[in-house]
Amino acid sequence: MIDGLLQVVRKELAVFWADRQGALLTILIPVLLAGLVGMLFAPKEGAATMDLLVVTAEDHPAVAGLIADLDADSMITVTRVSEAEARRKVAAGDAPAALLLPKGVGDALSLTGLFTGEHIQVTLLQDPSHTFEAGFAGGKIQQALFTRLGKAMADPKQLATALTGARLLTKAAPSVRPEFRAFLDSADTLVRDAPDLIQGTGDGQGLQLPLKVTTEDVAGSGGPSDYNSYAHTFAGMLCMFLMFGSLAAGKGLVEEREQGSLVRLQMAPVAPGTLLVGVGVGAAVIALIISAAVYLAGMLVFDIQVRGSWLGFVAVHLGQAVYVGGFALLLAGVGRTARQIDGLGTFAVLVMSFLGGAWLPSFLMPDWLDHISLLIPTRWATDGLAAMTWRGLPLADGLTAAAVLAGFGVVLGAIGVRTFRWR
Amino acid sequence: MDAMVEIRDLQVRYGDFVAVDGLSLSVPKGALLGLLGPNGAGKTTTINAICGLLQPTAGQVRVDGLDVTADARGVRARVGLVPQQLALYPTLTVRQNVDFFCGLMGLKGQRARDRRAWALALAQLDAKADAKVETLSGGMKRRLNLACGLLHDPPVIICDEPTTGVDPQSRNHLFETIRGLHAEGRTVIYTTHYMEEVEALCDRVAIVDRGRVVAHDRLDALLDGGDTTRFHVTAHASAAQVAEALAAFAPQVVQAPRTLEQVFLDLTGRGLRDGEADTGAGEGAP
Numbered sequence: 074m075i076d077g078l079l080q081v082v083r084k085e086l087a088v089f090w091a092d093r094q095g096a097l098l099t100i101l102i103p104v105l106l107a108g109l110v111g112m113l114f115a116p117k118e119g120a121a122t123m124d125l126l127v128v129t130a131e132d133h134p135a136v137a138g139l140i141a142d143l144d145a146d147s148m149i150t151v152t153r154v155s156e157a158e159a160r161r162k163v164a165a166g167d168a169p170a171a172l173l174l175p176k177g178v179g180d181a182l183s184l185t186g187l188f189t190g191e192h193i194q195v196t197l198l199q200d201p202s203h204t205f206e207a208g209f210a211g212g213k214i215q216q217a218l219f220t221r222l223g224k225a226m227a228d229p230k231q232l233a234t235a236l237t238g239a240r241l242l243t244k245a246a247p248s249v250r251p252e253f254r255a256f257l258d259s260a261d262t263l264v265r266d267a268p269d270l271i272q273g274t275g276d277g278q279g280l281q282l283p284l285k286v287t288t289e290d291v292a293g294s295g296g297p298s299d300y301n302s303y304a305h306t307f308a309g310m311l312c313m314f315l316m317f318g319s320l321a322a323g324k325g326l327v328e329e330r331e332q333g334s335l336v337r338l339q340m341a342p343v344a345p346g347t348l349l350v351g352v353g354v355g356a357a358v359i360a361l362i363i364s365a366a367v368y369l370a371g372m373l374v375f376d377i378q379v380r381g382s383w384l385g386f387v388a389v390h391l392g393q394a395v396y397v398g399g400f401a402l403l404l405a406g407v408g409r410t411a412r413q414i415d416g417l418g419t420f421a422v423l424v425m426s427f428l429g430g431a432w433l434p435s436f437l438m439p440d441w442l443d444h445i446s447l448l449i450p451t452r453w454a455t456d457g458l459a460a461m462t463w464r465g466l467p468l469a470d471g472l473t474a475a476a477v478l479a480g481f482g483v484v485l486g487a488i489g490v491r492t493f494r495w496r
Numbered sequence: 497m498d499a500m501v502e503i504r505d506l507q508v509r510y511g512d513f514v515a516v517d518g519l520s521l522s523v524p525k526g527a528l529l530g531l532l533g534p535n536g537a538g539k540t541t542t543i544n545a546i547c548g549l550l551q552p553t554a555g556q557v558r559v560d561g562l563d564v565t566a567d568a569r570g571v572r573a574r575v576g577l578v579p580q581q582l583a584l585y586p587t588l589t590v591r592q593n594v595d596f597f598c599g600l601m602g603l604k605g606q607r608a609r610d611r612r613a614w615a616l617a618l619a620q621l622d623a624k625a626d627a628k629v630e631t632l633s634g635g636m637k638r639r640l641n642l643a644c645g646l647l648h649d650p651p652v653i654i655c656d657e658p659t660t661g662v663d664p665q666s667r668n669h670l671f672e673t674i675r676g677l678h679a680e681g682r683t684v685i686y687t688t689h690y691m692e693e694v695e696a697l698c699d700r701v702a703i704v705d706r707g708r709v710v711a712h713d714r715l716d717a718l719l720d721g722g723d724t725t726r727f728h729v730t731a732h733a734s735a736a737q738v739a740e741a742l743a744a745f746a747p748q749v750v751q752a753p754r755t756l757e758q759v760f761l762d763l764t765g766r767g768l769r770d771g772e773a774d775t776g777a778g779e780g781a782p
Binding site: 077336 | 587644
């Protein structure tokens with residue numbers, strides 16, 4: 074039985090290698106496409122900035138400071154425009170969002186209206202098709218506003234002006250409790266008599282925002298993560314093209330049936346199921362060869378690194394290969410004709426590639442789709458390879474993905490063998 | 497004479513469609529049998545049953561004494577099937593094809609090398625051993641197709657329309673090859689639509705129609721049978737004058753000898769069988 078299976082595997086490899094140009098293309102195309110798509114997602118300096126249009130109704134130093142703060146953010150590029158131009162550009166989709174700063178923003182940022190109870194309405198215009206970017210801009214604007222207010226609070230001069238204004242207001246309001254008046258008096262005294270305490274002269278001194286947020290990239294290995302967009306695109310494109318390889322293997326089997334040449338295989342003293350499994354194993358071995366070549370190119374040219382477990386990395390590829398072999402048999406089993414396999418298989422490969430995160434990372438998917446995609450083998454392949462490459466997760470994550478993929482392969486292959494029609 | 501292939505009351509059904517309907521046929525050891533029949537008559541189904549490639553609904557098929565149902569693998573080891581379609585891998589070389597089928601048939605080591613050499617010689621493709629099959633002519637492919645079916649040295653050979661699309665030289669070579677294999681004592685079952693091939697090649701003929709054997713005998717006996725009576729006329733006149741005189745005497749008198757094609761049409765009718773197809777698997781069955 075093993076002899077017969079090995080003969081079929083050897084033949085499949087010989088047929089694959091007989092068309093050397095075709096074999097080379099099955100390696101080159103995923104590498105080129107993954108490189109191209111990876112380039113689009115690469116987190117390069119200045120490449121991930123968004124345009125923010127800003128409309129100002131006054132020439133105030135605090136407003137200028139706010140705009141400067143926003144512009145200083147490496148992820149935002151500020152352009153000052155008129156309101157009409159801002160509305161036109163956002164409506165036309167030329168800019169994702171525009172910030173309208175009306176008259177009074179400068180005073181508000183200078184603490185003038187701190188105790189007046191008045192609110193200045195700041196508006197963010199957004200393109201409905203870019204709500205994600207607009208939300209991102211909104212967060213950045215809030216951050217800049219608080220930073221600017223913090224700076225004003227730490228300026229004894231501005232704080233004193235605000236307190237003076239507040240004291241004048243409370244004098245005219247008999248309902249204000251005497252304790253609050255006393256607080257304002259003592260705060261005013263503090264600001265005027267000991268400005269150093271407000272402004273600060275060194276670490277741990279002065280009026281400062283009590284919280285500071287910093288970001289840190291982490292990887293499963295505990296070291297700093299070095300996100301490589303190519304690591305994602307190589308996993309996705311490889312998986313998609315391996316499935317296209319499955320399609321070719323399944324179609325080849327059905328074409329042999331259509332041509333009537335399977336009958337000679339049936340005449341061999343080998344169980345029919347063994348012959349089919351041989352085709353599946355052949356497809357799996359070819360998938361492994363392509364995977365090795367594609368990742369070798371990815372490592373040498375695009376600096377993809379295995380930051381997790383090498384054993385897990387190999388295991389995911391083995392699991393993926395089993396899945397590819399099983400998928401080939403499934404297609405051969407359910408497709409009555411080669412044309413059916415072409416249509417059905419292409420649809421299945423494209424849908425599974427999309428849902429499984431081969432095109433776009435799963436973290437960009439809506440929640441419901443993110444959950445559903447766990448039923449798609451492609452998702453386990455891309456996640457498993459991401460875990461073992463740029464995410465740097467431990468062996469267990471790789472083994473889990475490999476086991477799920479192999480499980481899919483065995484089940485799909487069994488269905489294919491069961492449903493395959495020899496004539 | 498011992499029967500190498502014995503078929504008794506074979507019935508093969510696919511749902512309501514009866515592909516073979518109580519067919520019985522005995523092929524003596526060492527015979528070269530022409531198996532004839534119109535499209536959809538049940539030839540391919542019968543061949544598949546002999547090879548153990550399908551499960552009969554009823555009846556029994558024995559090859560060299562082995563029951564096909566009970567020991568399909570044993571039967572296949574004794575039968576070399578040369579299918580009508582080219583069962584070859586066109587992108588592989590001649591040698592790779594032969595080696596693959598040798599391996600698949602369980603041939604190893606020196607035995608495999610000997611059989612490969614035998615196959616290349618039989619197909620006269622020694623010089624083309626490293627050429628891809630897709631580059632060969634139609635005749636070369638047919639010869640290789642034949643050789644690959646016989647790698648395991650079977651005592652029974654079944655050729656299913658082996659001369660489809662070949663030139664006269666290649667057809668002649670295939671005939672010589674089959675005659676040679678027959679001369680070595682092998683039993684050959686040869687199906688074709690070309691009556692002249694059967695007349696030139698076979699010593700026995702079985703005609704199948706609507707899933708049954710409608711005639712089975714030695715070729716000369718079939719040609720001599722029927723209602724036709726042969727007269728040997730010696731006359732000092734031209735053949736046309738004799739024919740004219742005879743025709744005046746009896747309109748049924750024909751000048752030509754009885755041919756196998758005539759026998760075939762007499763037995764199976766002259767109506768077209770375009771709508772019927774025997775795929776051996778019930779495809780196209782109602």
